[in-house]
Amino acid sequence: MPSSLTLVEIQRVSSLPDLIDHVYGTFEYGATHLIEKTILTPLNNDVIKVNNMVLDVFPGEVMEYFSFDAIPSSKVDNKSLYPTDFLNTIDDATMPLHKLQLKIRCTVILLQNLNTLQGLCNGTMLPVDSLFPTMLQATIVSQGNLYGEVHLLPRIAVYLSQSRLPFRFKHLQFSV
Structure with a gap:
């Protein structure tokens, strides 16, 4: 169960970097130490901001993966508009x-x-073992009987058809 901060501890934290340092401390203990730590925020923009700040202080070299986005349907008259x-x-x-x-x-x-x-379900936690151009290798650490299972994670196509967009949209990216 993730540990939580008491009101007294929260009052000692005066900034987001201080909160990250207080919650995560050092990153030398490995993945099992990290899954016990969580910072919750209700807004996706704040999640992205916190994740980027944590990643900045996390040791190691950053690997960037960009999605492949397209309009797969031939029903769109002028794809050049998008x-x-x-x-x-x-x-x-x-x-x-x-x-x-x-x-x-x-x-x-x-x-x-x-x-x-x-055990590759929505919400499963996996520390990344290896980063490849088209795959991620990761180990399950949040499923009891599947703990320690190593998996290769591919990019997954997500289609946005029920959106505010006037076309069907294909987004190919790792689903993490």
């Missing part, structure tokens, strides 16, 4: 970020079910 640069800016809470930054040993959480029989 260039890739525009598609990359579409931000929806139901899909992974266009620009994903990761480091080896950082913990990720799956955003959708990939293979429930293998």
Whole structure:
């Protein structure tokens, strides 16, 4: 169970960097130490901000992964109205970020079910073991009987068809 801060501890924390230092401390203890620590925030923009700040102090080299965005349907009359640069800016809470930054040993959480029989379910926590151009290798640390199982995670296509956009949109990215 993740530990929580008491009111007295919260009053001692005066900034977001102080909160990150207070919650995570050093990153030398490995992935099992990190899954016991959590900073919660209700807004996706704040989650991104906190994640980026934590990643900045996390040891190691950053690997960046960019999504592949496209309009797969031939029903759109003029695809040139929607260039890739525009598609990359579409931000929806139901899909992974266009620009994903990761480091080896950082913990990720799956955003959708990939293979429930293998424990790759929405919400599963996995520290990243290796970063490859088209795959992530990660180990399950949040499923009891599947603890320690190593998996390769591919990029997953997410389709936004029920959105405010006038077209069906394909977003290919790691679902973490």
